[in-house]
Amino acid sequence: MSDKTITIQTSSAEETQALGERIGRALEPGVVIALTGGLGAGKTTLTKGIARGLEVADIIHSPTFTLIHEHEGRLPVYHFDLYRLDTPEQLDDLGHEDYFYGGGVAVIEWAERAGDLLPPDRVDIHITGEDDLRTLEISSTGPVSARIVERLAR
Ligand SMILES: Nc1ncnc2c1ncn2[C@@H]1O[C@H](COP(=O)(O)OP(=O)(O)OP(=O)(O)O)[C@@H](O)[C@H]1O
Numbered sequence: 001m002s003d004k005t006i007t008i009q010t011s012s013a014e015e016t017q018a019l020g021e022r023i024g025r026a027l028e029p030g031v032v033i034a035l036t037g038g039l040g041a042g043k044t045t046l047t048k049g050i051a052r053g054l055e056v057a058d059i060i061h062s063p064t065f066t067l068i069h070e071h072e073g074r075l076p077v078y079h080f081d082l083y084r085l086d087t088p089e090q091l092d093d094l095g096h097e098d099y100f101y102g103g104g105v106a107v108i109e110w111a112e113r114a115g116d117l118l119p120p121d122r123v124d125i126h127i128t129g130e131d132d133l134r135t136l137e138i139s140s141t142g143p144v145s146a147r148i149v150e151r152l153a154r
């Protein structure tokens with residue numbers, strides 16, 4: 001199956017959350033979402049929407065000092081923020097494989113910091129932009145993520 005990229009623009013935080021909600025509804029067990037983009041790009045804003053789409057009732061915020069927060073929704077949601085990760089090996093101490101290859105959904109802010117430990121099949125979302133305008137480039141890197149991106153493209 002060939003990988004797929006779609007590009008979506010939003011013009012407010014609310015629109016980014018609404019897009020996240022659509023993504024959350026399209027997810028299935030075992031999907032990993034790798035978020036990249038600079039400080040304030042909108043990674044947490046998108047994650048809030050994804051959590052809402054997965055019927056998570058908790059408030060989502062940046063788990064800056066904890067690396068991971070777990071939430072219960074339609075599926076378990078593992079929200080990572082790797083901003084403070086010094087080396088990818090630190091993820092081994094967390095038992096990241098249970099989160100990346102389990103029955104829940106992992107949403108990873110600053111995903112590039114995980115390096116080679118990121119799973120091969122994941123939905124990559126890169127966010128750029130300034131003022132209120134954001135561009136989200138959403139791409140698949142394998143068969144499971146391709147199915148998700150296909151759903152979003154419709
Ligand atoms: N179109 C937009 N999409 C998302 N956020 C937007 C948009 N327009 C403005 N914003 C604002 O940009 C900020 C995004 O912050 P957010 O915490 O989501 O970014 P982040 O990528 O998680 O940052 P960090 O790197 O600190 O984790 C918020 O203040 C939000 O209101």
Ligand SMILES: [Mg+2]
Nearest residue numbers: 043044062109
């Ligand atoms: Mg954030």
